[in-house]
Amino acid sequence: MQYLARSADGxxxxxxxxxxVPLQAAYPDASSVRDVLPRAPGGLRDLDDVPAGRMPRENLSFGPFVGEPGKLFGIGLNYADHAADLSEDPPEEPASFFKPSSAVTGPGGPIRLPPESQSERVTAEAELAVVIGRTCRNVSVDEADEVIAGFAPIIDMTAEDVLERNPRFLTRAKSYDTFLVLGPHLAVPGPGMDLEDVEVRTVVDDAVESRNVVANMHFSPRELVAFHSNVMTLEPGDVVSTGTPGAHPIDPGDRVRAEVDEVGTVAADVVR
Structure with a gap:
């Protein structure tokens, strides 16, 4: 596995x-992670051939893996178990929504809960995100790997009591500042990585609150990319968060973690 990332200072x-290593040591013509995303579907350069010494991961602090993400998609009820938990029928087509870029925060957070006057019940949801590497339109499921740059762990938040008042309040319930924690790196797999057995876990204060494997999604990451490419042009830096195995209420003082096997982990503290 190879990774694209940004330090905490950008x-x-x-x-x-x-x-x-610094990105420009491997790609002298690149000034940002976004510049390299179109190359990621074909694999990144072997760092053994790069004239720079590696810095150990533990010596680095990371920010969001991309500084200026593109479109931010969320997918609702994409695991059968989660839909059952909410007493809802799974949708026959992907139930997608947008989140604003202002909702993004990086590893560590913090996740800032809104004032209690606006919401008293916020949930956290671990998810696997797929990141677009190449501009595309009308791709098939079989072609999706040619436009996917890689995958990342994320934490999505929902003001559930706002959403419960009226489903038309979804955008507001999902859009508070810091309501999307982007992982510390973009994992760029080798060709044809099989995600079926990858498990996604929502962890709060070291307790695993929900877990499921990608094989149990109604719509796979590749299917989600193909579906949305038939609706609109997808561009490098667009992020499709593929849904959660389960949400859990969070309170100030909690620490939330999204764990995605083979892809990575991201954690954030909760404050008000």
């Missing part, structure tokens, strides 16, 4: 299991 990085 420096773009590229790495592997042994560590990270």
């Amino acid at each position: 420096r773009p990085l590229v790495g592997d299991e042994e560590g990270f």
Whole structure:
């Protein structure tokens, strides 16, 4: 696995299991992670051939893996178990919505809960995100790997009591500042990575509150990319968060973690 990332102070990085180097050491013509996304579907450069020493991951602090994400999609009820938990029927087509870029925060957060006068019940949801690498339109499921840059762990938040008042309040319930924690890196797999057995876990204060595997999604990451490419042009840096195995209420003082096997982990503290 290879990785694209940004340090907490915004420096773009590229790495592997042994560590990270400045992005420009591998791609002299690139000034940001977004510049390299179109190359990711074909694989990144072998860092053994890069004239720079690797910095160990533990010596780095990370920000969101992309500084200026594009369109931010969320997908609702994409696991059968989660739909059952909410006493809802799974949709026959992807139930997608947008989140604003202002909702994005990075590893560590914090996740800032809205005033209690606006919401008294916020839930956190671990998800696997798929990131677009190449501009595309009308791609098939079989072609999706050619436009996917990679995958990332994210934490999505919902003001559930706002949403329960009226389903038309979905945008507001999903859009508070810091309501989307982007993982510390974009994981760029080798060709044809099989995600079926990848497990996604919502963890609050070290307790696993929900878990499920990608094989149990109604619509796979590749299907979600193909479906939305038939609606609109997808562009490098667009993020499709593929749905959660389950949400859990959070309170100030909690620490939330999204764990995605083979892809990575992101955690954030909760404050008000």
